[in-house]
Amino acid sequence: MELGRIGREINIGFIGLGFRGQPELELICQMEDIRIVALCDVYTDRLQQGGEIVKKAKCYLPQLTQNWHEVISHKDIEAVIIMTGWQSHITIAIEAMKCGKAVGLEVGGASSIKECWDLVRTSESTGKPCMMLENCCYGKEEMTLLSMIRQGIFGELVHVQGGYQHDLRYEIGMGDINRHYRQDNFLRRNGELYPTHELGPIAKYLNLNRGNRMLSLVSMASKARGQSAWLKKNRPDSPLVNAHFAQGDIVSTLIKCAGGETILLTHDCTLPRPYSRGGRVQGTKGIWQEDNRGIYIEGMSPGSGDSGMHKWESDSAYMEKYMHPLWQEYERFGMRGGHDGMDYLVLRAFFESLQEGKPMPIDVYDTASWMAITCLSEQSIAMGSMSVAVPDFTNGRWTLPREKNDTIFALD
Amino acid sequence: MELGRIGREINIGFIGLGFRGQPELELICQMEDIRIVALCDVYTDRLQQGGEIVKKAKCYLPQLTQNWHEVISHKDIEAVIIMTGWQSHITIAIEAMKCGKAVGLEVGGASSIKECWDLVRTSESTGKPCMMLENCCYGKEEMTLLSMIRQGIFGELVHVQGGYQHDLRYEIGMGDINRHYRQDNFLRRNGELYPTHELGPIAKYLNLNRGNRMLSLVSMASKARGQSAWLKKNRPDSPLVNAHFAQGDIVSTLIKCAGGETILLTHDCTLPRPYSRGGRVQGTKGIWQEDNRGIYIEGMSPGSGDSGMHKWESDSAYMEKYMHPLWQEYERFGMRGGHDGMDYLVLRAFFESLQEGKPMPIDVYDTASWMAITCLSEQSIAMGSMSVAVPDFTNGRWTLPREKNDTIFALD
16 A cells, blocks of 8 residues: 555545545545545435535535435446445445445444345456455554564464444434434344454454454343433433333354454443453463553563563553554654544555555455354344354355465455 | 451361462461361372471361361361362362361362252251352452442443453473363363352352342353463473363353343463453443453543543542452451452351351352353353353242342352
């Protein structure tokens, strides 16, 4: 990836202008080599806001439509960015590929294994790429850990943890019921609804879909108390105050990999807590942990000689020393965009791969298998934490060495 | 519990004089109201060491025997303390109760559900108590958290975590194969081998066996790499260097409770890491976490008004403010004994309950259900992380309000 490079101009359509879509649109407007041909949202107010964003930055008004079919069938459009809710974005992605468009897809979990397979098969049959725009794969910390792992600092990896631990009670409890996808999901589903912020980077650490893969998972959900308690206290007049929320406050998911590693995911969005992605990376030579910003590496950290004396070190010197080359370049170039600069990197990775005709760093197999965790987790919980199998969306190509595998690539 | 009180003299037998037994024996020797009538160990060197400990402190030599039957059938003995390995201590406990002795049992997991039931039924039919000497139930931090929970600081509890995360590679890799119970277990078993240091306190937080109980669990084990890697590097001549260790490096166990709470246990003993019991307590009003010594309580901690601004506080002021009355007294009285003073408290709780004819604060139902987690976890892993049921050792009495329940009590 070459930051600051202006490539061949790409004409895009942009679908979904909500809380996530609008800031992303603003960011894309800063890119000289991207032309925004059409915008789409079902709500006219958002559509107009989107038009103003483009007008202000690019000095032209794109086509505005409430009908996404007009965007994906537009003859001048090469790629679509899909930022709609979880219930619609896979359907739109599939139809867009069928219309010959490359797809950049905002994160979210799947509702069925079938729609994940449909996504994969459509990409294979049309030859069009579909990349999940998982920004956390491009996080500074996550990429630095990836560098450390690839340099063997942790030895052989054994166990990795992560979580989406984000107090969303205010957001979920908002008054405008019909316009928030998360609220519908929390009211009616119970599972690992939002796995990819942690699972994306973990998949890269563990080489999932290229030499390794997820075999099975179990999920367990706690009772749901946090959202209702919040509503009773803070929104006593809300129509939701007596609603039954299906989503357990804490959903824990354990995943077993072909390489013998275990992954623990935690979904924790309806209890009061500081934000944390709860990272933990553990191998035969050491451990890193997000919540105490701690690292212990055998032979380097204090107390290595005596098991009773092992001491945590601050991870800051390691984070500096092993910073991923892309992030070293990014800091010189100047970070931009939301979420600590990750959004810009993931969007540029998508556009640059298109411009260069290279495989996507997060491909359709990654996208499908990460999204699948959501519905598999729901199934496991519905069946009393039964162990369920994770499909192999590569149909065995994950076993091939990378050089023999012309379809599956991963973040470098 | 009344610290410093000298009660009725109790004659005890002490079985098992290994690394755990000897320091416990020394601690008991400081108690004026306990008379040590007999000591037992299969190894004569340990037996002699035990005799010397008593001789030095108490100025008398107890009976020394390699045959535990002589201890449990000794007519002058009222109670036995059993500190033998995991494979024998339940058997000895059962036989001791049959001989009319009260039992204080060192921690460890069970190998079968049947032996847990046998423990319960023997205690019921003989009327003799059996208390697991789970020192962590008496930890300063654990008891303080129990106080906070009972005062409602965390609101309704939803999720609790803990772990036995202790680098034991040196201990397990020691040369003297035949005298270390843990080595045999790690070579041949794969499960949550050592749950009670975290599960004991958690059981008290969640009122398990008195109004709540564990319903089911799932366990997942990572591959086993840490111990072999350590041996290759540090003990290349060990007979174990090419042994296959069955025990996965990280074993994660999720437990669902009747009250809807989830518990996560982590067993992590064969990878390099600083020691941690990995505590986390989470409810509708806040969260506490051990590894960052952090707490966030809604309305008290910084950033409570805005979900994006919630900030961790150090737990130190809370730990001071809510310190359990027993620990306030203990600090005035003067802490003594190993493991930050916990060992003394749990032993005194056992002896004082005997002296006063009161129910044990950790009773046979607690003991059996906590130990059962080990074999249930093995079963779950052996069956591909299948969900397995946790037996109700109280046969329904856990549902009764405490005042109607004359057999089940818990740590006050």
